[in-house]
Amino acid sequence: MARLSREFYNGDTVEIARRLLGKYLVRRLDGELLAGRITETEAYVGRCDKACHAYGYKKTPRTSTLFMAPGHAYIYFIYGMYHCLNFVTEPEGEPSAVLIRAIQPVAGADTMRRLRFGDAPMTAYRRKNFSNGPGKVCKALSLSSSENKMDLTGDTLFVCDTLADIGLPEIPPAEHEILRCGPRIGIDYAEEARDFPWRFWLEKEET
DNA sequence: AGAACGATCGACT
DNA sequence: GTCGATCGTTCTA
Secondary structure (H helix, E strand, C coil): CCCCCHHHHCCCHHHHHHHCCCCEEEEEECCEEEEEEEEEEEEEECCCCCCCCCHHHCCCCCHHHHHCCCCEEEEEEECCCEEEEEEECCCCCCCEEEEEEEEEEEECHHHHHHHHHCCCCCCHHHHHCCCCCHHHHHHHCCCCHHHCCCECCCCCEEEECCHHHHCCCCCCCCCCEEEEEECCCCCCCCHHHHHCCCEEEEEECCC
């Protein structure tokens, strides 16, 4: 099954965050493929970005993942309850990553629904908020600290360009969709980096 | 050892 | 819009 190679992640973090939009995040769980179209990302650059956990090359047990080669998963625990999924970017030793903030489910949706809500009934509100936040993405894909440091060139967690790459029928291309960018969420403490327009998302064009 | 904080979420006014 | 939940990580001493 075709997937993005390590070379894709070995480059400019902001550009990679932009280029990941519209690609498919794939998670193999108990033999089943769960997949979602990536619709929102954020870039974090250790070298110059006070919002990055590894700002100034700070190395701790947690941030050690960010110092790995590009193309590994950085998954950390936050607010006592949630996990966030990132992809390590840049040449090895430049601690940087792209946070995956939202996906649209395209395969394994029923398993994802169970992981998110258990047996609770589906509602319009739950559908709208199914995987539109980093904690929700990890919950829907059953990702936690056990998957930290996972190699994205393996077959358990990876990204591909098209659904055909994982043997699924293509879905019609999204129309009237525009790429937007703006400041990142939840980093008001990060001084000048607070305003960096390093959050990217796909949005239906307004009429 | 103790304290403060956090790349969030969902319930509620 | 506000606010509490909840705990690993990190820093201070």
